[in-house]
Amino acid sequence: MNVYSTAIFLALCGGIVKAQTASGKFISANSIQVEINGMGDHFIPVSLSYERIFHQTNKFAFFAKAGATYQPIGQFTQTAATLEAGMVSQAERHHWEMGLFAMIQDKEINNKETRFVSPQNNGHISLRLGYRYQRPHKGWVARTGVLIPFIYGTNSDIVVPGRQSKIRNVFFPWPAISIGRAF
Template identity: 30%
Template sequence: MLASFKSIFIVLLLVLMSKQFQSFAQTETETFTAKKAVYLEVGGSSGIYAINYSKIFHQKGKLKLNASAGFSMLPRRLNSKTTWLPLVPVEVSAFYGKSNHHLELGFGLTSYLASTLDFDPETLELIEKVGYDASIPLRIGYRYQKPEGGFFFRVGYTPIIDSRPRTGGNWSFYPYWAGVSFGKSF
């Protein structure tokens, strides 16, 4: 599994480097008229998948600032029972580049409900405990988005800092994580 994340990371770096050299050939920065996007993210800041909405809230020259929020339902199996728990990724990112190709940097907060098993000493039974947890995804990646709208694509290296103190866990860091997004900007 570690080898597959390393190969994804190497491919991502090669794509980023090749696209950045192509963006230097462009001479003029275009103003984005399509500031909104709807997309599906697999992996990334959501962990598994999420449907997201994003909006560019500031642009000046080659720099654009973007905010996004999404929603997902994740299955969790405890006590031979499947429970669906909501997950909400929120992210702020800056992307830099001319025309269609951009380097993207960002961070976010992904809040979710997590369930664990707990032992009740009075009844001697296992009980399911559901609590709020959060993770902090970081992002460095490539973003393809046309200024006038249309097809939207991004790929990124997204390490995750996970906090689980409310459900009895410890802070942890997952350095090998990546995500791909496809959608439409308008």
């Protein structure tokens, strides 16, 4: 009984390892990207991200991406963490992609007249749809697409100067463009 269990286990493990190494076209599974995405109140966030393709099949490659942004703009200082998970079609150079994108923001609003600093924490979770140009080997990665936010959290007690209303752009597509290098 033990010999049969071991043989079945090894056969399954061998099939899984073979599926992960033999299928898929992406040989360069890592990339560093600079991305412009979303619509801020006064600027478009720019982030630096690391992406890893962690699993491939004959038709799709699955990736995870993490990044950060820091930008002082006028009275605002914004830091944010970005996370993304998704899948890319397997082709030679031109790919379609979709995934979930999350940005967790931390803004500080400084009122110079009263010397009052108020934190504002918000973020969003968005569906990402787009196009990717990437060769299977080392080279450039270019992505363009849209983010469609469906969850948008904000601290509604704080009114940002210049904002006319508290209504957020939920379900309104935002541009997303990134360029990077695969290695």
